[in-house]
Amino acid sequence: MDVTQLMANTETFKNLLKESETDIWKGSLFEPLKRLSSRSKGAKAEKMTQETMELLKYIVRKAMSSDHDRVISDYATEIKFSTCWDGELNKFTWQQIRGGQDYDRIIFIGCNPNDIHMWWATKDDLKKHVFGRDKLRQHKGKDGEQELYWLSGVHKMPWFRDMSSF
Numbered sequence: 217m218d219v220t221q222l223m224a225n226t227e228t229f230k231n232l233l234k235e236s237e238t239d240i241w242k243g244s245l246f247e248p249l250k251r252l253s254s255r256s257k258g259a260k261a262e263k264m265t266q267e268t269m270e271l272l273k274y275i276v277r278k279a280m281s282s283d284h285d286r287v288i289s290d291y292a293t294e295i296k297f298s299t300c301w302d303g304e305l306n307k308f309t310w311q312q313i314r315g316g317q318d319y320d321r322i323i324f325i326g327c328n329p330n331d332i333h334m335w336w337a338t339k340d341d342l343k344k345h346v347f348g349r350d351k352l353r354q355h356k357g358k359d360g361e362q363e364l365y366w367l368s369g370v371h372k373m374p375w376f377r378d379m380s381s382f
Contacts, residue, residue, distance in 0.1 A: 240303050244329030250299050261297035261325055262286065265334075274382070283317035289382070291320040299327045301368070306333075309368040311354060315347040316363060324367075324376060335376035345375050 223229060241247045249260060262285050266276045269288050277287040284292040294317065298308040308326040319339060326333040346352050346365050354364040367373060 240300075240305075241329050246299075246327055246329055246332070249327065250329070257299075258297055261327075262295045265295050265297075265323060265325065268334075272379075281318060284319035288321075288323075292318060294319040294322040295325065296322060297325045297327065300329075304370070305329075306371040307369070308371075309366060311364075311366045313342065313346060313354075313365040313367065314363065315342065315365070321382075323379075324372070326372070333372070334379045335372050336379060336382050337373075337376055341375055341377075345373065 241250045244250075249257060252260060266286055269276050269286075274289050279285055280287060280292060283294075285295040286293050294313075296310040296313065298310050301307045301309050305328050306326065308324075310324055313322070321336055321338055322342065323334060323336045326335075342365075346367065347363065349365075352365045352367065354366040
């Protein structure tokens with residue numbers, strides 16, 4: 217039995233076709249980044265952030281531990297990347313934000329199809345606005361011992377800082 221045509225005629229597949237026709241990433245500047253797997257996307261975003269910070273004349277070194285991604289101007293820095301969600305420009309969700317890791321600052325990157333935004337916050341900012349808030353809790357990890365949070369919103373959080381003040 218050949219199920220190809222049956223599958224191609226399902227409502228689910230027809231909806232996928234509609235989505236691909238209206239895909240805001242198709243032909244965009246950052247489409248190649250969007251199409252990567254989550255793990256590859258994160259690694260490329262970290263490397264792109266390193267190179268961008270170096271172009272801005274910051275000193276960037278390798279991480280001192282697995283608790284952060286880079287050391288930028290002597291600050292242990294975690295880097296979080298999000299492409300826009302639900303096809304809505306400037307709607308970002310940053311995941312796997314951990315309070316128990318050793319970092320001083322966190323850079324949040326929001327990627328639309330044709331532009332990228334960057335902001336930063338201190339770990340103290342996260343303690344004040346994120347950690348301990350159940351509505352921002354992502355999950356507790358596979359063993360129930362981790363505190364993982366996520367931030368989601370249109371554009372940025374009001375307490376995010378402009379990169380010019382990094």
